[in-house]
Amino acid sequence: MKKLELVSGLVLTGEDFEILPSDIVVEDGIIRAIEANPQAPRTWICPAFFNAHTHLGDTVAMDCAADGPLTDLVTPPDGLKHRLLAEATQNELVSGMRASIEGMLARGISGCADFREGGPAGVAALREAAEGLPFRPVIFGREGGELYGEGIGISSTRDVADLDQLIENARKNGRLVAFHAGERDLEDIDSALQYDPDIIIHATHATREQLRECVDRNIPIAICPRSNWRLGVAGSVHHPPLKLMQELGCTLFLGTDNVMFVSPDIFSEMAFCHTIYKTGPEDLLRAAIGGSVLMGDDPYIRIGARANFFTLDPGSSALRFSRNPLRSLIQRGEGVSVGKNVFNA
Numbered sequence: 001m002k003k004l005e006l007v008s009g010l011v012l013t014g015e016d017f018e019i020l021p022s023d024i025v026v027e028d029g030i031i032r033a034i035e036a037n038p039q040a041p042r043t044w045i046c047p048a049f050f051n052a053h054t055h056l057g058d059t060v061a062m063d064c065a066a067d068g069p070l071t072d073l074v075t076p077p078d079g080l081k082h083r084l085l086a087e088a089t090q091n092e093l094v095s096g097m098r099a100s101i102e103g104m105l106a107r108g109i110s111g112c113a114d115f116r117e118g119g120p121a122g123v124a125a126l127r128e129a130a131e132g133l134p135f136r137p138v139i140f141g142r143e144g145g146e147l148y149g150e151g152i153g154i155s156s157t158r159d160v161a162d163l164d165q166l167i168e169n170a171r172k173n174g175r176l177v178a179f180h181a182g183e184r185d186l187e188d189i190d191s192a193l194q195y196d197p198d199i200i201i202h203a204t205h206a207t208r209e210q211l212r213e214c215v216d217r218n219i220p221i222a223i224c225p226r227s228n229w230r231l232g233v234a235g236s237v238h239h240p241p242l243k244l245m246q247e248l249g250c251t252l253f254l255g256t257d258n259v260m261f262v263s264p265d266i267f268s269e270m271a272f273c274h275t276i277y278k279t280g281p282e283d284l285l286r287a288a289i290g291g292s293v294l295m296g297d298d299p300y301i302r303i304g305a306r307a308n309f310f311t312l313d314p315g316s317s318a319l320r321f322s323r324n325p326l327r328s329l330i331q332r333g334e335g336v337s338v339g340k341n342v343f344n345a
């Protein structure tokens, strides 16, 4: 028996997010038709966000005195977060991650790419945290957990020994390869690119040449601007070099990085980027949803794609006066509550 669902509203369709009053016909989780309907309710329908870089485990370290330099806070093995994680019980860890996932679901996020500490048990803890929820984590394991998730997440080429072997092993077993690179300087970017990663995280201090290399080799970049500012590795529009990244044609995804000091909310990340870097609404929304290609998904609302979108009712707030729903979503989404998620995990 086929499962049919009809969702109607102002739909942000396709790659250009053209707003069309329509009925979306969903059959067994796949968008089968988008039919024009001038009578559709004024509900906004937006493609689901994908948070392209998180560390959900450090939910348990939320807003501890996190004002030191990056190395003191999050660099393995002795950074503050690693000490707090080591002290947490498995139960605390799982319920912390689950609470963050539930928070993301309430904000239109249907999946995330997480760097998961703690080896195989760490990967298993995140799977447990997401169990039964319409949420898909792409897990990048570390510290022995590399083959237990979808990929391997390298903290930085400068922090890890035996890198050649780890990467080779991950590749041999069909795993994705992700690197933090260029977070505090440009020194660990070339060495990361040597491994032809599936995704680079940060590139905050990447040069034009390094970015061009990412474009030429089709390597997407997950930028995390709020985290960069919070950790003091960025303080101007030049870091991360968003404008240059766009000029060169980089594929960009948005991530929020460590839950311990940045909320995993993509609305907030978009609003920040729009204010600081003046990035346009279409580009920001593309970056906010694009990371789901890591799972082989089509992130857009179009026929044939997996149905992965959320609704938002502007009628219950001042948003009903918006002359431009897409712009309002980017600039004012922080305060609004998401209506219904149509997520097909």
Ligand SMILES: [Zn+2]
Pocket: 053, 054, 055, 115, 180, 201, 257, 258
């Ligand atoms: Zn990170």
